[in-house]
Amino acid sequence: MTRAAAGNKVIVKLVNQKEKTLLMSDIKERLRQYICYEVERTDTLLSERELAQKFCTKRGNAREVLLSLESEGLLVRHPQRGYSFVEYGSDSYGRFRFLRYIVELTALRCAIDHATKEDIKRVYEILQRGEQILGENRFADFSHADLEFHDALILASHDKMLIHVFSFLTIALFHPEQLALRPLSVHLSTLKSHRAIYAAFKERDWPSLSQAFKQHLGNEPVLHAMREDI
Numbered sequence: 001m002t003r004a005a006a007g008n009k010v011i012v013k014l015v016n017q018k019e020k021t022l023l024m025s026d027i028k029e030r031l032r033q034y035i036c037y038e039v040e041r042t043d044t045l046l047s048e049r050e051l052a053q054k055f056c057t058k059r060g061n062a063r064e065v066l067l068s069l070e071s072e073g074l075l076v077r078h079p080q081r082g083y084s085f086v087e088y089g090s091d092s093y094g095r096f097r098f099l100r101y102i103v104e105l106t107a108l109r110c111a112i113d114h115a116t117k118e119d120i121k122r123v124y125e126i127l128q129r130g131e132q133i134l135g136e137n138r139f140a141d142f143s144h145a146d147l148e149f150h151d152a153l154i155l156a157s158h159d160k161m162l163i164h165v166f167s168f169l170t171i172a173l174f175h176p177e178q179l180a181l182r183p184l185s186v187h188l189s190t191l192k193s194h195r196a197i198y199a200a201f202k203e204r205d206w207p208s209l210s211q212a213f214k215q216h217l218g219n220e221p222v223l224h225a226m227r228e229d230i
Contacts, residue, residue: 027055027057028061028064028065030055031055031057031062031065032065032068034051034054034055035065035066035075036074036171037144037174041175044084044085045078045081045083046066046082046083048063049062051065066083070083073086073168073172074086074168074171074172086172088172096173097173097220099165099169100169100170101217103162103169104153104166104213104217105213105214107153107157107159107162107163108209108213109206109210110157110158110159110162111153111154111156111201112201112204112209113204114157114158114159115157115158115201116156119152119156122152122155123149123152123153123198123201124198124202126145126149127149127195127198129145130142130146130149131191133145134187134188134191139182139184139187142187142190142191143182146190146194147174150170151166153201190216193212194216196215197213
């Protein structure tokens with residue numbers, strides 16, 4: 001075998017290893033997204049074997065994702081049975097809502113200074129997708145579009161700590177079986193708020209952005225209660 005042939009063989013092997021690593025990473029991310037945002041949380045037990053079968057992967061990959069979510073405080077492990085979602089009480093829920101509000105408001109302030117053209121385009125595309133979903137009366141899907149919109153705003157801050165904290169709070173608060181029951185009026189109001197937020201975000205207009213965001217989420221009763229307790 002010539003040196004050139006041997007070198008090509010090494011390159012092909014390295015490329016295959018990289019592709020395999022990316023594939024495993026993608027599978028784990030899809031597993032995580034499924035657990036966090038698609039599984040109903042009431043009386044649910046998550047099984048390594050069932051998750052591995054569903055995603056056509058090894059049990060070790062499912063186990064790694066489950067253990068990661070357990071370490072983050074989102075799941076609790078039951079030996080020989082599986083994993084269930086941590087049930088946070090109403091007091092914790094109120095604190096999480098308040099923290100999520102503060103974290104997102106802080107991230108938006110950072111995004112005004114650090115958002116790229118690609119970040120602004122991503123937020124716009126998600127807004128458009130949300131409008132299309134409601135236009136097609138796919139109300140159950142709009143909650144995911146709502147989540148994607150806020151995630152895109154947080155990512156535009158380019159602050160890793162804020163992104164990490166927001167991710168935990170969002171997952172802890174996200175209950176697909178409850179969000180799917182929201183009336184159309186709530187979805188329409190949310191979309192209207194998203195339009196106002198995007199318009200100010202695109203212009204990097206902080207006073208208008210903060211006002212639009214506070215009108216969108218700042219008037220929730222649980223937030224007023226938390227402010228009074230502080």
